[in-house]
Amino acid sequence: MSERHIEIDGQSVPYEEGETLLEAAGRTDAEIPTLCYDPRLEPFGGCRLCVVEIEGSHNPVASCARKCEDGMVVRTATDALEQHRKTLVEMVCSENRQVDVDPLSGFASQELAVLADRYDARTQRFVGRRSGQSRVDDDDNPFILRDYDQCISCYRCVRVCAEQEGDYAISVKGRGFDTQITVEFDGKLNESACTFCGQCVATCPTGALADRKALRHVDTPGPIEKTRTICPYCGVGCSVDLLTKGDSLVGVQPAMDGPANKGALCIKGQYAYDFVQHGDRLTTPLLRGDDGELHPASWDEALDVAAAGFLKARDEHGRHSIYAIASGRAPHEAAYTTQRFIRAGFWTNHVDNCSRA
Amino acid sequence: MAGQNNEQLIEHWKDEPAPLLPLLHAFHDRDGHLSEDALRAVSAALRIPLADLYGTVTFYHHFARFPPGMSAPRVCTGPVCRLVGGTELLEAMRKDGATPMACAGRCDEPIPVLTDHAVSVGATVEALQERPSPLPVANPGGLPECVFRSIRKEGRAGIAGYQKSGGYRALRSALSSGFPAAVIETVERSELAGRGGAGFPTGRKWRAVANEERGPKSVVCNADEGEPGCFKDRVLMDHDPHAVIEGMILAAYAVGASRGFIYLRYEYPQTAVILQRAIDEATEAGLLGDDILGGGLDFRIYVRRGAGAYICGEEGSLLNSLEGKHPFPRERPPYPVSHGFEDLPTVVNNVETLASVPPIIDRGGDWYRKLGLGDHAGTKVISLSGDIQRPGNYEVPIGFPLPTLLNEWAGGAPEGRTIQAVTMAGISGGFLAGDDLETTLDESSVRARGSMLGAGGIMVFDDSRDMVDVAHSCMEFFAHESCGKCFPCRIGTQRLTERLAEADDVGAAGPGDRADWAREVEDIGEVMKATSACGLGMAAPLITESLMRYWPDRVAEHVASRAS
Numbered sequence: 048m049s050e051r052h053i054e055i056d057g058q059s060v061p062y063e064e065g066e067t068l069l070e071a072a073g074r075t076d077a078e079i080p081t082l083c084y085d086p087r088l089e090p091f092g093g094c095r096l097c098v099v100e101i102e103g104s105h106n107p108v109a110s111c112a113r114k115c116e117d118g119m120v121v122r123t124a125t126d127a128l129e130q131h132r133k134t135l136v137e138m139v140c141s142e143n144r145q146v147d148v149d150p151l152s153g154f155a156s157q158e159l160a161v162l163a164d165r166y167d168a169r170t171q172r173f174v175g176r177r178s179g180q181s182r183v184d185d186d187d188n189p190f191i192l193r194d195y196d197q198c199i200s201c202y203r204c205v206r207v208c209a210e211q212e213g214d215y216a217i218s219v220k221g222r223g224f225d226t227q228i229t230v231e232f233d234g235k236l237n238e239s240a241c242t243f244c245g246q247c248v249a250t251c252p253t254g255a256l257a258d259r260k261a262l263r264h265v266d267t268p269g270p271i272e273k274t275r276t277i278c279p280y281c282g283v284g285c286s287v288d289l290l291t292k293g294d295s296l297v298g299v300q301p302a303m304d305g306p307a308n309k310g311a312l313c314i315k316g317q318y319a320y321d322f323v324q325h326g327d328r329l330t331t332p333l334l335r336g337d338d339g340e341l342h343p344a345s346w347d348e349a350l351d352v353a354a355a356g357f358l359k360a361r362d363e364h365g366r367h368s369i370y371a372i373a374s375g376r377a378p379h380e381a382a383y384t385t386q387r388f389i390r391a392g393f394w395t396n397h398v399d400n401c402s403r404a
Numbered sequence: 405m406a407g408q409n410n411e412q413l414i415e416h417w418k419d420e421p422a423p424l425l426p427l428l429h430a431f432h433d434r435d436g437h438l439s440e441d442a443l444r445a446v447s448a449a450l451r452i453p454l455a456d457l458y459g460t461v462t463f464y465h466h467f468a469r470f471p472p473g474m475s476a477p478r479v480c481t482g483p484v485c486r487l488v489g490g491t492e493l494l495e496a497m498r499k500d501g502a503t504p505m506a507c508a509g510r511c512d513e514p515i516p517v518l519t520d521h522a523v524s525v526g527a528t529v530e531a532l533q534e535r536p537s538p539l540p541v542a543n544p545g546g547l548p549e550c551v552f553r554s555i556r557k558e559g560r561a562g563i564a565g566y567q568k569s570g571g572y573r574a575l576r577s578a579l580s581s582g583f584p585a586a587v588i589e590t591v592e593r594s595e596l597a598g599r600g601g602a603g604f605p606t607g608r609k610w611r612a613v614a615n616e617e618r619g620p621k622s623v624v625c626n627a628d629e630g631e632p633g634c635f636k637d638r639v640l641m642d643h644d645p646h647a648v649i650e651g652m653i654l655a656a657y658a659v660g661a662s663r664g665f666i667y668l669r670y671e672y673p674q675t676a677v678i679l680q681r682a683i684d685e686a687t688e689a690g691l692l693g694d695d696i697l698g699g700g701l702d703f704r705i706y707v708r709r710g711a712g713a714y715i716c717g718e719e720g721s722l723l724n725s726l727e728g729k730h731p732f733p734r735e736r737p738p739y740p741v742s743h744g745f746e747d748l749p750t751v752v753n754n755v756e757t758l759a760s761v762p763p764i765i766d767r768g769g770d771w772y773r774k775l776g777l778g779d780h781a782g783t784k785v786i787s788l789s790g791d792i793q794r795p796g797n798y799e800v801p802i803g804f805p806l807p808t809l810l811n812e813w814a815g816g817a818p819e820g821r822t823i824q825a826v827t828m829a830g831i832s833g834g835f836l837a838g839d840d841l842e843t844t845l846d847e848s849s850v851r852a853r854g855s856m857l858g859a860g861g862i863m864v865f866d867d868s869r870d871m872v873d874v875a876h877s878c879m880e881f882f883a884h885e886s887c888g889k890c891f892p893c894r895i896g897t898q899r900l901t902e903r904l905a906e907a908d909d910v911g912a913a914g915p916g917d918r919a920d921w922a923r924e925v926e927d928i929g930e931v932m933k934a935t936s937a938c939g940l941g942m943a944a945p946l947i948t949e950s951l952m953r954y955w956p957d958r959v960a961e962h963v964a965s966r967a968s
């Protein structure tokens with residue numbers, strides 16, 4: 048069977064049955080703008096920025112939703128399309144309080160600002176009523192900021208909650224310009240079906256849903272650096288990017304290309320990292336003295352005492368008397384070392400991890 | 405349903421086809437509103453996430469969440485009702501808890517007020533009374549008709565009267581012939597096209613569904629007549645309900661469907677009763693149910709009432725609504741012929757289209773085709789309202805001159821007035837004025853004037869009317885009814901409404917400079933027409949386009965008044 052092709056901006060592009068125009072165009076130089084698109088979700092066709100012209104079709108079509116058909120001739124960036132896109136981005140900017148938000152807001156939070164720059168759309172045209180009402184009353188959850196003044200009704204949060212997380216916690220109230228993202232009975236997040244996985248925050252293109260914990264560090268000096276690692280809390284192995292400013296851990300973002308999670312996280316992986324820089328953490332070994340109290344000690348002193356204790360247990364009760372539990376809050380390297388230490392050091396398999404899920 | 409507890413209501417509906425809307429209505433009817441307790445019960449019974457259900461319920465204008473709920477009057481403030489005091493009537497009834505509603509399809513005798521399950525009509529509080537839909541007057545030109553051919557016959561709405569005047573003859577002959585394909589051929593030959601406004605050839609649609617292998621298939625009658633100024637489907641259903649039912653059975657036979665739904669707009673409560681009575685009669689007579697007339701066809705019809713959403717007249721939204729989903733339009737393709745109700749092959753046809761089928765089968769495709777003038781096939785019902793002597797429904801041959809309809813058939817403008825403008829396609833075709841009023845009523849002529857014939861609603865505005873104000877009320881309607889799915893329509897209808905509002909209106913916004921104003925309005929219109937996800941967003945800017953075309957001076961004055 049001969050390979051099927053469509054033509055995109057003059058270039059012949061092979062495609063797989065069922066692929067959309069946007070997916071096929073992703074393998075070309077075409078740069079089709081989107082706002083309601085998240086590659087993990089079912090096509091929606093809301094923002095209409097991805098419209099392209101198909102030869103023989105009267106109106107442009109949404110490339111995110113239209114499937115490739117053999118022989119289609121597609122143009123992705125005609126003057127008319129680019130003009131429509133500029134107008135659309137200007138219209139979207141007109142419904143929000145501001146275009147620019149701190150990148151700590153969330154993974155996708157810069158999408159609107161990037162498009163506003165690309166289309167030179169900070170024109171202040173189309174002024175009028177703003178859409179969406181922020182939930183300033185919903186401050187009793189420490190995780191998710193619901194700043195709906197910034198909402199553009201792309202429904203990515205609603206769809207990721209249903210399609211990726213399966214929580215169905217978020218939905219759409221009202222219609223038209225009065226559309227409002229909501230939960231059941233307009234309540235607060237922590238009284239809803241929300242599990243605070245944070246995926247709605249990660250997919251929001253405007254910062255309308257934002258990472259409240261990360262935003263505590265807006266004024267922390269320094270650029271944001273990302274370090275890829277694996278969440279230690281359980282056995283799934285979700286990839287995360289740790290956000291740091293200088294020596295401070297300021298946030299966690301899910302890795303969209305993480306093979307195990309593809310951008311998904313749970314509340315622990317997303318938000319439970321305050322212990323890292325917590326003031327209660329030990330900064331030096333402590334040894335219990337004859338007075339029954341803990342006293343600061345050097346590492347050499349502490350290790351000598353620990354080693355003596357382990358050896359005494361082994362000599363008196365055998366190698367299986369020793370059992371180690373690694374902490375889910377420790378780095379992977381520490382978990383690995385613990386396992387080697389117990390298996391190779393004591394010849395026992397009595398080792399586990401507190402987050403063995 | 406009064407007096408039934410939650411469990412009884414749920415037990416009654418949960419295994420019925422398309423159960424969400426009727427179950428919600430059952431609770432709404434019982435309590436007068438949809439309480440949190442009711443929504444939790446429905447959510448659990450139908451396994452719909454509570455947040456989804458809550459959101460979907462809030463989409464519909466007429467589902468009340470709190471008392472006084474459905475017992476509070478809703479007063480039509482549509483474009484025609486505003487001409488005769490809709491706003492004043494609303495104010496007069498505010499003390500009774502009245503709220504406004506969009507055009508409720510009684511433009512032939514305004515103003516409708518909906519309370520509980522009854523629509524009363526009248527221009528003042530004292531004049532309000534419940535009245536049946538007026539019958540169409542005898543064809544003023546004495547021209548042959550299709551859907552109105554027998555509608556004025558005595559007792560036509562009952563099965564006995566219907567059969568006495570030739571009803572169910574077409575079905576009997578089609579079933580006895582044993583060739584469903586013959587029905588499709590006749591409909592194709594008639595050149596009948598969708599009378600809901602889209603104009604897709606009916607025979608071709610049926611053939612596509614007939615050729616699909618998956619099933620069960622459905623026939624959906626689109627009776628969500630929400631277009632302002634359109635009230636033809638109501639009159640057809642009220643006075644000739646069996647014609648619609650017979651048309652649906654013929655469609656089912658032609659395509660092999662077993663389930664039929666009539667999706668009826670909420671604002672027609674009396675029609676719901678009439679339709680259900682007719683369905684019961686037909687079932688009793690063996691015309692619905694298993695093995696219809698011994699011809700081997702199993703087919704049932706279910707009435708499903710909407711709850712106040714213009715967008716549910718769009719077929720994708722209608723199907724989502726039937727399925728209990730959020731009523732956003734669907735991306736097309738795939739089309740309902742292959743992926744309709746429950747993702748299965750489905751015929752979706754307008755009331756008038758289906759009611760045209762029995763006479764076509766009875767008299768032949770050529771007969772119907774030749775009813776049109778010139779090269780045009782068939783007839784169209786026009787709903788005429790506003791500043792006109794004799795408002796009402798008129799069945800005209802396609803290609804009929806608009807001036808003849810307006811001036812000779814309907815008596816022209818009120819005494820001492822002249823016709824300034826008309827709307828087309830309800831309001832979806834924008835305005836026609838000046839020389840363009842000379843058009844003939846067929847899609848090609850009307851489209852050549854930048855408008856469309858659509859579902860055939862024509863509202864008339866005389867020379868005393870301020871067309872900027874009319875345009876504002878039309879755009880306000882579109883903004884109110886925009887579903888919110890796509891950006892161009894959701895934001896565009898709002899921005900256009902703000903730009904059409906009078907300077908001292910709290911809802912006014914936009915430039916005070918004429919060129920800037922025009923550029924904004926045109927840019928929004930262009931992007932809406934080209935990129936909107938459905939017909940609502942594509943049609944709405946025809947209002948501003950035609951306003952600027954016909955009344956540039958009035959528009960300039962309007963913008964200038966905002967500059968200060």
